Each structure stands twice: as C-alpha cells, then as structure tokens.
Amino acid sequence: MEKIIEAKDVWFHYQNEDFEEENAPIKQVLKGISLDIKRGEFVAVLGHNGSGKSTIAKHFNAILTADKGKILVDGIDASDDEKLFDIRQRVGMVFQNPDNQIVATIVEEDVAFALENLGVDPLEMRERVDNALKDVGMYKYREHAPHQLSGGQKQRVAIAGIIAMCPDCIVLDEPTAMLDPIGRKEVMKTIKKLNREHGVTIILITHYMDEAAKADRIVVMDSGKTILDGTPKEVFKNVELLKSVGLDVPQVTELAFGLRNNGIDIPDDIITEEECIEEIIKIIEKAGK
Amino acid sequence: MAIIKTEDLTYVYSAGTPFEKKAIDSLNIEIEEGELVGIIGHTGSGKSTFIQHLNGLLKPTSGKIYIDGTDIWQDKQTTLETRFKVGLVFQYPEYQIFEETVYKDIAFGPKNMGLSDEEIDKRVRETAKLVEISDEQLEKSPFELSGGQKRRVAIAGVMAMRPKVLILDEPCAGLDPKGRDRILDRIREYHKEYNSTVLLVSHSMEDVAKIATKILVMNNSSIVCYDEPPKVFGMADEIAKMGLDIPQITKVFNALKEKGYHIADDVYTVPYALKKLLSYLDEKGVKLDA
Amino acid sequence: MLKDITIGQFFPGNSIVHRLDPRFKIVITGVFITFLFCAENFYGILFGMLFVALTVLLSKIPIKMIFKGMKSIIPLIIFTSVLNIFFIEGEILFSWQFIKITKEGLETSLFMILRIICLISGTSLLTYTTSPITLTDAIEQLLSPLKKVKMPVHEFAMMMTIALRFIPTLIEETDKIMSAQKARGADLETGGLIKRAKALVPILIPLFVSAFRRAEELAVAMECRCYRGDEGRTRLKQLKSGGKDYIALALSLFFLDVVIFFNCIF
Numbered sequence: 001m002e003k004i005i006e007a008k009d010v011w012f013h014y015q016n017e018d019f020e021e022e023n024a025p026i027k028q029v030l031k032g033i034s035l036d037i038k039r040g041e042f043v044a045v046l047g048h049n050g051s052g053k054s055t056i057a058k059h060f061n062a063i064l065t066a067d068k069g070k071i072l073v074d075g076i077d078a079s080d081d082e083k084l085f086d087i088r089q090r091v092g093m094v095f096q097n098p099d100n101q102i103v104a105t106i107v108e109e110d111v112a113f114a115l116e117n118l119g120v121d122p123l124e125m126r127e128r129v130d131n132a133l134k135d136v137g138m139y140k141y142r143e144h145a146p147h148q149l150s151g152g153q154k155q156r157v158a159i160a161g162i163i164a165m166c167p168d169c170i171v172l173d174e175p176t177a178m179l180d181p182i183g184r185k186e187v188m189k190t191i192k193k194l195n196r197e198h199g200v201t202i203i204l205i206t207h208y209m210d211e212a213a214k215a216d217r218i219v220v221m222d223s224g225k226t227i228l229d230g231t232p233k234e235v236f237k238n239v240e241l242l243k244s245v246g247l248d249v250p251q252v253t254e255l256a257f258g259l260r261n262n263g264i265d266i267p268d269d270i271i272t273e274e275e276c277i278e279e280i281i282k283i284i285e286k287a288g289k
Numbered sequence: 290m291a292i293i294k295t296e297d298l299t300y301v302y303s304a305g306t307p308f309e310k311k312a313i314d315s316l317n318i319e320i321e322e323g324e325l326v327g328i329i330g331h332t333g334s335g336k337s338t339f340i341q342h343l344n345g346l347l348k349p350t351s352g353k354i355y356i357d358g359t360d361i362w363q364d365k366q367t368t369l370e371t372r373f374k375v376g377l378v379f380q381y382p383e384y385q386i387f388e389e390t391v392y393k394d395i396a397f398g399p400k401n402m403g404l405s406d407e408e409i410d411k412r413v414r415e416t417a418k419l420v421e422i423s424d425e426q427l428e429k430s431p432f433e434l435s436g437g438q439k440r441r442v443a444i445a446g447v448m449a450m451r452p453k454v455l456i457l458d459e460p461c462a463g464l465d466p467k468g469r470d471r472i473l474d475r476i477r478e479y480h481k482e483y484n485s486t487v488l489l490v491s492h493s494m495e496d497v498a499k500i501a502t503k504i505l506v507m508n509n510s511s512i513v514c515y516d517e518p519p520k521v522f523g524m525a526d527e528i529a530k531m532g533l534d535i536p537q538i539t540k541v542f543n544a545l546k547e548k549g550y551h552i553a554d555d556v557y558t559v560p561y562a563l564k565k566l567l568s569y570l571d572e573k574g575v576k577l578d579a
Numbered sequence: 580m581l582k583d584i585t586i587g588q589f590f591p592g593n594s595i596v597h598r599l600d601p602r603f604k605i606v607i608t609g610v611f612i613t614f615l616f617c618a619e620n621f622y623g624i625l626f627g628m629l630f631v632a633l634t635v636l637l638s639k640i641p642i643k644m645i646f647k648g649m650k651s652i653i654p655l656i657i658f659t660s661v662l663n664i665f666f667i668e669g670e671i672l673f674s675w676q677f678i679k680i681t682k683e684g685l686e687t688s689l690f691m692i693l694r695i696i697c698l699i700s701g702t703s704l705l706t707y708t709t710s711p712i713t714l715t716d717a718i719e720q721l722l723s724p725l726k727k728v729k730m731p732v733h734e735f736a737m738m739m740t741i742a743l744r745f746i747p748t749l750i751e752e753t754d755k756i757m758s759a760q761k762a763r764g765a766d767l768e769t770g771g772l773i774k775r776a777k778a779l780v781p782i783l784i785p786l787f788v789s790a791f792r793r794a795e796e797l798a799v800a801m802e803c804r805c806y807r808g809d810e811g812r813t814r815l816k817q818l819k820s821g822g823k824d825y826i827a828l829a830l831s832l833f834f835l836d837v838v839i840f841f842n843c844i845f
Binding site for chain 3 (some may be wrong): 341387450
Binding site for chain 1 (some may be wrong): 331332435436437462463464465466467468492493532533534536537538540541544545548550559560562563566567569570573574575576577578
C-alpha cells in the first residue's frame with residue numbers, strides 16, 4: 001500500500017524558554033522516531049503524557065520541524081517551506097479542546113475558514129462546506145453559534161472544518177479527552193465513518209484503550225521512542241510492558257492475562273467483549289465434558 | 290445522623306422565562322458521615338447543579354439542605370460557614386491557580402478561613418505531602434508544574450481547608466491512565482486519613498467503581514438510586530440506557546449470565562472478576578495452578 | 580449571573596432593514612449623521628425624526644427597545660441642556676442672582692436634545708438590525724482601499740471576529756473561576772474599594788492565563804487550517820447589494836438635500 005506519511009529517524013527537542021542562559025536545559029522529546037503510515041489506515045497512538053506523541057503528530061503537518069531526520073507527506077518533504085500549504089492541506093489536525101479551535105461565530109463560517117484561506121471559489125466552497133457538515137451530521141446546526149453546542153457537537157464542527165479541505169489524512173490529538181460518554185461516542189462514530197466510507201487516513205492520539213482497540217494498528221510511544229507497533233491484538237498482548245509505561249489494557253485483556261497466570265489455557269490476544277465471552281464459555285464447556 | 294440531608298430540593302433555571310428548566314426536581318437524600326460516594330449521571334442530569342447546592346453556591350428554588358443537621362440557608366452566617374464545611378473542587382481545578390508559589394496557592398483557602406500562620410503552615414505541608422507534592426515543589430511557581438501536578442495542587446488547595454465534606458467534580462477529566470489512578474489514589478488516601486465524607490462526580494463508572502463505598506445515580510434531574518456498588522452495578526442495563534458507560538467487565542459477566550452462566554451479579558473491577566471467575570471454574574472442575 | 584449579559588444589541592429579524600447590505604447601512608448611517616449636523620433649524624431636525632420613525636417602523640424593532648436604549652444617555656441630555664440653558668446669552672426670561680435663563684438658551688437646548696435623541700436612536704438602529712459579525716465584514720470591505728496604504732484592515736477585522744467568538748466563552752469561564760474561588764472562601768462581595776480590587780486578583784490571573792493558553796492553541800489551529808492573512812483569501816458569504824440598497828441610499832441622500840434646502844429657506 002502507498003505511504004501517506006513517512007518519518008525517518010526524527011529527533012526533536014524543546015528549549016526551555018524560562019531560561020535565558022545559553023546552556024539552558026534541553027528537553028529531548030523525540031529520540032529517533034521512524035514510522036510509516038499507509039494510505040487509508042486507522043492508526044491509534046498511545047503513550048502517557050510527555051511521551052512525545054503530540055509532538056510527533058505536530059511534525060506530520062509541519063507545525064514543528066524536526067532537528068534531525070526527515071518527514072515525507074505524500075512524498076513531499078515537510079521541511080520545505082514552499083510546500084507548507086500543500087502539506088497542511090493533505091494532513092489536517094484536530095485538537096483536544098473544541099473551544100480553542102473554532103474561529104468564527106457561526107458554524108458554517110468556521111467550517112469554511114480553511115477554504116477561505118486557500119482561496120476556494122465561493123460557489124464550490126458552499127458545496128464543500130455543506131458536504132462536510134453533512135458528513136459529521138451537523139448540517140442542521142450550520143447557522144448556530146459555537147457556544148450553543150455541546151462538546152461533542154463542537155468537536156464534530158472542528159472535524160468538518162478539516163474535512164472541508166479534503167485532506168488525505170486527519171491527525172486527532174486526544175479529541176475525546178474533554179467530552180462526556182455521549183460526546184465521545186459521537187466523535188468516534190464520525191472518525192470511523194470518515195475512515196471506512198471516505199478512505200481518510202486517521203491518526204488518533206488517545207488515552208482511552210477502548211478507542212485504540214477499534215483501530216487497525218496501534219503505535220505505543222514512551223519517552224520519545226516507539227516501543228510497540230502492531231495490530232491491537234499484537235499490542236495489547238504485552239500487558240506487563242504497557243502497565244510499566246503507565247498505560248492500561250482493555251479489561252477483558254487483563255482478565256485473560258489473569259486467567260493465563262492461573263494456568264488456564266485462554267488466548268492472550270483477547271480485546272473484545274465478544275471474544276472474551278466466547279472463550280470463557282469454551283473453557284467452562286470443556287471442563288463440563 | 291446524616292452529614293448531608295436534602296428535603297425536596299428543587300432548582301429551576303431561568304424561572305419565569307420561556308427557557309425555564311428544572312435542573313433538579315425534589316431531591317431527597319441522606320448521606321452518612323464517612324462515606325465515599327460516587328455520583329454518576331450524564332451531562333445535564335442535574336449532578337453539577339446538585340453539588341453546587343451543597344456548599345451554598347446555588348440557592349434552591351424550593352426545598353431544604355441540611356449539613357451536619359443545620360439548615361444552610363437559615364441565616365447569612367451559616368451560609369458563609371458552609372463554604373468552609375463543604376469543600377468543592379470544580380472540573381479542571383488547575384485553571385483556578387493564581388498565586389506565585391505552590392505553597393501560597395494551597396494556603397489561599399485556609400487563609401480565607403482566618404486560621405493562624407502556624408496552623409496554615411501545618412495544613413499546607415500536611416496536605417502537600419498527602420497529594421505527593423514535595424517541599425521543593427512548594428516553593429516553585431505553580432505554572433512550572435506538569436498538568437497532573439497542577440491538578441493535585443489545586444485539589445490540595447481545597448483539602449487544606451479540611452472540609453467535613455469534600456466534593457470533586459470530574460477530578461480525573463483529561464488525564465492519562467497513570468494520572469487518573471494517582472488522583473483516585475490520593476482521594477482515597479485523604480478519605481482514609483481524615484475520615485471525612487467525600488463525593489466524587491464522574492462520567493466514568495470505571496473510575497468510581499475503583500474507590501466508592503456508595504454510588505448515587507442521577508438521571509433527568511432526579512435520583513435513580515443510591516446504594517452500594519455491587520447493587521448498583523447489578524442494574525447495569527438500566528444505567529447503560531441512560532447514556533452512561535458500563536465497565537467492559539460488567540458487560541461480559543452480564544452477557545454470560547444471559548447465556549446461562551451465572552457467575553456473579555456484582556462484577557465491576559478486574560481483580561474481583563478474576564476471583565469470582567476462578568472460583569466458578571474451580572467448582573466446574575477446571576484445573577488451576579494454585 | 581454573568582451569562583445573562585448580552586453583547587451587542589443585535590435584534591434578529593427579517594425585515595427589509597435587516598436585509599439591506601450592511602455596507603450600505605453603514606454609509607446611510609453616515610449620511611444620516613451628516614444631515615443631522617447640517618440641520619440648522621427645527622424643521623431639519625423634525626425631518627430627521629421622521630426618517631428615524633420610518634426606519635423603526637420598517638425594521639419592526641419594538642419601540643420599547645428604542646426607548647430602553649435612550650435611558651443610558653439621560654445624563655448626557657441633562658448635561659447638555661444645563662450647559663445650554665444657563666450659558667447662552669440673549670433675551671432674558673428669568674433671572675435670580677447670577678443665574679439667567681434666556682429664550683435663546685431654551686431654544687438651543689431643546690434643539691440639542693432632539694438632535695442627540697435622533698442621533699442615538701438612528702445609529703443604534705444600525706446595531707439593532709445588523710449582527711456584529713456582518714458588521715465586521717462590512718467594515719472590512721469598506722475600509723479595504725486602505726490596504727493599499729498598508730493599513731492592517733484584514734487583521735483588524737479578524738481580531739474583531741475572534742473577540743466576538745470568544746466573548747461568550749470567556750464570560751462562562753469567568754463565572755466558573757468566580758465560583759471556584761468563592762468555594763475556597765474568597766470574599767468578592769464585601770469591603771472597601773481597595774479590598775475589592777485585591778479580591779479580583781484570584782479571578783483575573785487565572786482568566787489571563789487561560790486566555791493566553793487559548794490564544795496559543797487557536798493560533799496553532801488556525802495555522803493548521805492554512806491561515807496566512809489576507810493573501811488570496813475568498814469568503815463564503817459574499818455581501819450582495821441590489822436595487823433596494825440603492826433606493827435606500829438615494830432616499831437618505833434625498834433627505835439630506837431636503838435638510839439643506841430647509842436651511843436655506845427658513
């Protein structure tokens with residue numbers, strides 16, 4: 001499959017701004033990340049706060065530039081200033097706080113913001129804005145003011161503002177962290193729909209294991225490096241490793257892990273409730289015979 | 290005697306306008322001293338309005354609130370004293386931090402209570418220790434701390450007032466799993482250390498299940514139930530219908546029961562689920578490594 | 580509660596006045612102000628009042644709203660009339676010690692009061708019938724020739740838009756911070772001026788910190804959506820002018836002529 005993003009040995013550090021001396025402490029956030037994202041993939045990125053997952057995400061659309069290493073977006077070098085807007089049009093970003101990414105006072109004008117910046121013709125713009133709003137299910141709220149909406153609705157407006165650009169890839173940086181369960185479900189449904197029906201590549205940074213379990217692939221980061229990369233089944237198997245870097249696994253995986261520790265023969269790659277139920281029944285039935 | 294008692298507590302927003310809405314509707318509840326109560330309910334269920342009544346920030350449209358047996362609205366003095374008796378930690382409390390040092394920020398509440406300098410110092414240091422903020426960090430600017438640390442400082446600011454009742458609104462919102470567990474752990478520690486009543490508001494049944502001694506479920510401006518966790522998790526289906534998340538493990542055990550494998554009704558944490566499942570399997574004759 | 584404060588005085592509606600091109604509305608308001616200041620006698624002012632009355636009728640804004648808007652300018656009216664009544668020389672109607680009231684003084688002050696009333700009610704009609712955001716767009720377009728002389732017109736309009744967008748958010752936030760500090764025993768209601776000013780510190784600092792954080796995040800989000808200032812920018816909503824706008828403008832210019840004509844004949 002074609003690669004939409006290629007990161008090769010990316011290093012990055014933040015300079016602590018509070019210190020003015022020359023030898024200010026350096027915080028090395030990324031320590032040689034190499035990562036390929038394929039077109040159409042749904043990738044979840046896990047890692048505790050400060051593991052560097054947001055920092056690498058900001059490299060994917062040239063908000064940050066690597067100290068060392070290379071990022072290619074659809075074959076374009078992300079450090080090329082001339083191509084900045086080509087890159088940002090291909091990789092859109094949605095952030096945690098829905099309030100702090102909505103610019104306009106009316107929903108549809110906010111969705112149009114990126115298109116206005118790109119100089120899209122007003123007639124075409126109208127169509128793309130309407131389609132984007134319909135895709136996230138917010139069309140009937142198009143004339144509302146943002147502060148009249150719930151958190152989940154605001155976040156869907158933010159997503160519409162990105163998909164109006166028709167990007168190849170959307171990076172979502174903890175989009176559900178500030179939402180209630182209903183808002184979380186709305187946003188997850190929207191993300192999955194965009195991935196399955198429109199073939200948009202999704203990179204979802206999250207703290208919620210149940211959200212990550214729905215991805216095609218999970219990348220786990222810890223102190224600036226990727227430590228695990230594979231399907232949810234392959235990744236969640238590593239219960240002890242994940243716990244040691246401050247992460248959780250789905251409850252059913254943990255249960256299976258506990259059962260195995262007690263000598264029960266149950267697969268170590270259970271991540272859904274259905275699998276768990278099925279396997280437990282198998283064990284009980286086998287014993288009954 | 291109940292530490293918190295409400296009688297037909299009702300609150301109406303924008304009364305007399307077309308936007309009139311009952312946020313809470315004749316709540317009657319008694320909460321005993323020393324409980325650690327988890328309050329769950331979706332956005333708009335009335336839980337935030339309810340907790341803001343308990344320390345007198347909102348005045349009920351009708352009904353009464355008794356804290357420690359006293360009607361908190363009987364006179365102005367009592368209302369003011371209630372603010373110190375019932376400590377309220379809002380959502381994202383780190384956004385209320387304002388002092389130059391962590392120490393001063395934790396001391397803000399106790400200072401407003403008019404305590405002596407020695408008492409303030411004692412409380413600040415004790416509380417900082419409880420929430421795992423080091424002496425060195427106490428002298429730092431709160432704005433230099435990490436998100437999780439700031440959150441703990443802000444919670445300490447209310448804990449240092451040693452309220453008889455401590456209420457926390459979504460204390461874990463937006464934190465990673467490690468940060469989440471750490472906060473819950475600190476709250477449990479505080480509850481144990483000072484034997485005070487703690488109310489914990491959350492969307493997440495899973496978080497609440499980890500530490501609560503009782504659970505209060507709210508829906509549509511009313512109380513659905515107030516009981517011990519096993520009993521509440523027994524009604525998982527009803528709770529799911531209210532738009533709340535049920536722990537994955539609870540769903541699994543309920544589904545097993547439906548299929549005729551009745552292992553337990555009250556499962557909501559993994560260790561407990563494991564224990565129950567293992568003894569069930571043992572009974573069925575499955576060989577286990579002891 | 581703070582939430583109840585309404586910002587801007589926009590009164591939503593779908594009348595012909597609401598539907599006029601906002602750019603034209605601004606120009607017409609300009610013409611209106613000009614003719615009020617051109618008017619040298621009562622006939623001119625009466626004509627101005629007629630103009631306001633007609634527009635109010637067409638806009639379907641309740642008269643009550645207009646009167647409500649007047650309340651805030653009562654001190655101004657009193658101040659002007661006092662100044663005019665006592666300090667204009669002329670035919671003395673009444674005098675006591677050093678206080679003199681003249682016929683000219685009375686006339687001028689009545690004239691001034693009417694002029695102020697006209698001015699305020701006429702201009703507030705602009706904000707009553709135009710949403711703040713449309714008004715910002717219109718101002719940006721009207722001032723766009725100034726871009727040639729390097730005036731940051733677009734930037735100014737963008738700042739206005741963002742301010743309008745964040746006012747409700749920040750009001751809500753202020754409410755929350757106030758509750759949180761009250762819960763920590765902060766006393767915001769009692770004490771003298773200095774004590775009260777000091778009590779604001781625990782509210783203002785968190786508010787500023789949060790506003791800066793929001794600004795930073797918003798800036799990144801705008802960059803992600805390819806914001807690069809005015810360069811090559813198009814707009815979703817095009818301001819459109821049509822026949823009704825030209826008629827309205829012509830009408831207001833006609834009124835201006837009449838006023839000037841009145842100045843000459845009376």
